[in-house]
Amino acid sequence: MRTDLKIGFLLFPYMTALDWTGPAQALCFSKAHQLYFVSSTLDPVVSDAGYKVLPSHTFDSCPPLDVVCVPGGPGQQGLMSDAPTLQWLRRQGKGAKWVTSVCTGSLLLGAAGLLDGYRAASHWSYREHLPLFGATPDSARVVRDRNRLTGGGITAGIDFALLLLAELHGPQEAKEIQLLMEYAPEPPYDVGRPELAGSEAVRSVQKRLANEVELAMGRLTHA
């Protein structure tokens, strides 16, 4: 087992925090790598849930990563043409062993040119935008295409991280961490995918998502 791998998460304002806090939790339990929390500056980054996180590294101070992971969320829209972010993703993507995302993070990977010719996952309500970047949408919960590993919406990050652990360190490590995290989910309803939830619920959720940028900005609890 290699013990010097570097795994980095991109943090940005109004990210959907669980997109990366889920994977970071699963990955932190392995001693076989170090986690990096990277943003354009070291200023606190507000999540869409209203709390703030401190980055550990900036684009400049972050070393070359073995795994780069991009979360999604309402703030992703504002970064689709942000040169420093896209340049950092391109630079890290060139050398990384794994180029990965959760939720609408795949659209950011796409904007950086890193999914051209690849199959990829995204949040169900945004998947259709992937072809804009030369990527083929795939409705699987986690999609592997060569060294691209992309997860679906928000909670798919936990399944994604366990599969990444298995790729990096073998299934035994992934299994022990799944047990450590007591990951035997019992969703209270059978509505976690649009085809299960029905068209009325889908429309209602899409209405919520259309206002999600503004809503997220209204959630900041801090003074």
Added chain:
Amino acid sequence: MRTDLKIGFLLFPYMTALDWTGPAQALCFSKAHQLYFVSSTLDPVVSDAGYKVLPSHTFDSCPPLDVVCVPGGPGQQGLMSDAPTLQWLRRQGKGAKWVTSVCTGSLLLGAAGLLDGYRAASHWSYREHLPLFGATPDSARVVRDRNRLTGGGITAGIDFALLLLAELHGPQEAKEIQLLMEYAPEPPYDVGRPELAGSEAVRSVQKRLANEVELAMGRLTHA
């Protein structure tokens, strides 16, 4: 639907972040309440995954909460006799509509005297300690006993939060948020509970957990 409910999470050093970031993510998508991230001071709080979070309120500045939620994690052990934390929990617990926890957060609720005579959940490896506080361990993923709602280990927080949403605002709100979060989990292995994983895996994970305080302290990525 009431729109002025206050839901507060206790933050403390070396908390298992997903214990509360999972619930906070689910809960933030409802407009019907405000989230509070509360700690003894406003200093950044390091999680067991190595990143730091800024509290929004201190014990003193936090208003009376309708729902108080206590996460667990390696840092929980250091708080079991911390007077300011236990006093705050007792004060909030007295007036709260719901007194809740995820993972070993139930042991902190217990230490504050808030689970005496209640059934409660906890992480599978720590559940047996609940009787020390007059609580009856329950192996269900989420346990409701009167106004106590307690979740099992780490990832149980997501199931917990959806059930809490249903209690607070009705099943329709919980269902839409489950769809928004694309919560149709596909765990890669069938090993998320000790009885599924087998005794060898259980022993191996318990060895990891025995060193988890030290391990968590070694994960701080920040300078």
